[in-house]
Amino acid sequence: MMILAKIALGAVGTMAVATVYTFREGTIRVDVDEHREGGSHVHFWVPAAAVPAALHFVPDDKLQEAVDRSRDALPIVQIVAEELEKYPNVEFVTVDGEDEHVKVSVKDAKIYVDVQDHNDEVHVAVPVATIKDIVESVANRRQAQ
Amino acid sequence: MIDRVRKYVKAFSITTAAVLFMTPFSAIAQTNSASASSGNDRWLHVRVVSSDNKGETVRVNVPLELAEKVLPAINKDRLHNGKITIDRSEVQGVDCRALLEAIKTTKDGEFVTVQSHDSDVQVAKQNGYMLVHVTEKRWNEEKNSKEAKMTEKSRVEVKVPMKVVEALFSGGKDELDVVAALHALSAHSGDTELVSVKDGNDTVRVWLDSKNSSD
Numbered sequence: 001m002m003i004l005a006k007i008a009l010g011a012v013g014t015m016a017v018a019t020v021y022t023f024r025e026g027t028i029r030v031d032v033d034e035h036r037e038g039g040s041h042v043h044f045w046v047p048a049a050a051v052p053a054a055l056h057f058v059p060d061d062k063l064q065e066a067v068d069r070s071r072d073a074l075p076i077v078q079i080v081a082e083e084l085e086k087y088p089n090v091e092f093v094t095v096d097g098e099d100e101h102v103k104v105s106v107k108d109a110k111i112y113v114d115v116q117d118h119n120d121e122v123h124v125a126v127p128v129a130t131i132k133d134i135v136e137s138v139a140n141r142r143q144a145q
Numbered sequence: 146m147i148d149r150v151r152k153y154v155k156a157f158s159i160t161t162a163a164v165l166f167m168t169p170f171s172a173i174a175q176t177n178s179a180s181a182s183s184g185n186d187r188w189l190h191v192r193v194v195s196s197d198n199k200g201e202t203v204r205v206n207v208p209l210e211l212a213e214k215v216l217p218a219i220n221k222d223r224l225h226n227g228k229i230t231i232d233r234s235e236v237q238g239v240d241c242r243a244l245l246e247a248i249k250t251t252k253d254g255e256f257v258t259v260q261s262h263d264s265d266v267q268v269a270k271q272n273g274y275m276l277v278h279v280t281e282k283r284w285n286e287e288k289n290s291k292e293a294k295m296t297e298k299s300r301v302e303v304k305v306p307m308k309v310v311e312a313l314f315s316g317g318k319d320e321l322d323v324v325a326a327l328h329a330l331s332a333h334s335g336d337t338e339l340v341s342v343k344d345g346n347d348t349v350r351v352w353l354d355s356k357n358s359s360d
Contacts, residue, residue: 076218076219080211083208086210090357091358094203097202098201
């Protein structure tokens with residue numbers, strides 16, 4: 001009985017710590033809805049902390065390909081991500097039309113891109129810290145190669 | 146035995162409760178420190194309002210500090226290290242630097258007024274600002290009259306602190322130092338309406354202030 005209780009307590013404790021650790025940076029959320037016949041609906045969220053960790057398992061040649069394609073953009077993204085941490089709640093761009101709405105904002109240190117027109121809806125939310133981690137991780141891998 | 150389990154559960158519950166209790170405070174502290182760091186920032190706002198049947202409104206809010214740091218990282222076409230290379234053919238032999246030097250040393254007043262059939266252009270220096278007003282004209286002939294009536298087609302008003310203009314031309318001979326201009330702009334105190342355009346159904350405003358929203 002005692003052993004079982006200890007095991008249960010250990011399991012619950014480990015799960016709690018693992019959950020807190022996994023979700024410490026929040027979640028990346030992507031929602032795509034095409035409101036038409038045959039339109040696709042994609043909804044997923046992943047723990048943000050898992051993405052930089054997953055990058056370690058990307059084969060070097062694939063990563064190099066991605067780095068080559070984003071060579072010009074990486075330093076810009078890195079600076080923007082670093083700077084965005086100073087602006088936790090801001091609407092950077094908003095477009096309001098008759099049947100389309102676009103918003104790029106930062107709220108609670110998460111970048112939100114929301115696009116809505118009469119047929120489609122796209123919502124993306126990514127923690128700023130995750131973007132920074134990804135860029136740093138890619139830069140470190142590039143230096144190591 | 147049950148007592149010992151209870152003790153473990155109690156200790157675990159207290160620790161978890163303490164962690165959960167402290168988490169919002171640490172988040173608030175982070176937010177506050179971040180807000181404080183952006184409290185004195187200068188923001189560049191752009192608002193485009195189109196009053197045609199689609200009625201679109203575009204609002205852009207950019208912290209100058211962010212723009213100052215991002216621009217040098219962009220190297221594309223004529224923009225390198227925060228500087229734009231001027232094509233000599235575009236300025237048609239005008240020595241902008243000499244022109245600026247002349248404006249700097251001149252007293253406040255109107256420097257250039259060009260009135261033509263299609264447009265009026267006024268360039269002036271006033272209270273440390275460089276002002277440029279351009280009005281495009283439209284001539285409408287009335288049915289029962291031989292005289293054409295002039296109406297305003299578009300109006301552009303630019304008001305830039307002289308220090309910003311000086312900083313813009315502080316780079317090399319054929320380049321505009323945009324980062325230096327942004328730096329000078331961020332050092333400029335007070336709210337300033339930099340550009341205002343009224344063209345048909347469209348209105349464009351570019352201004353500078355210390356608020357992070359355009360409303």
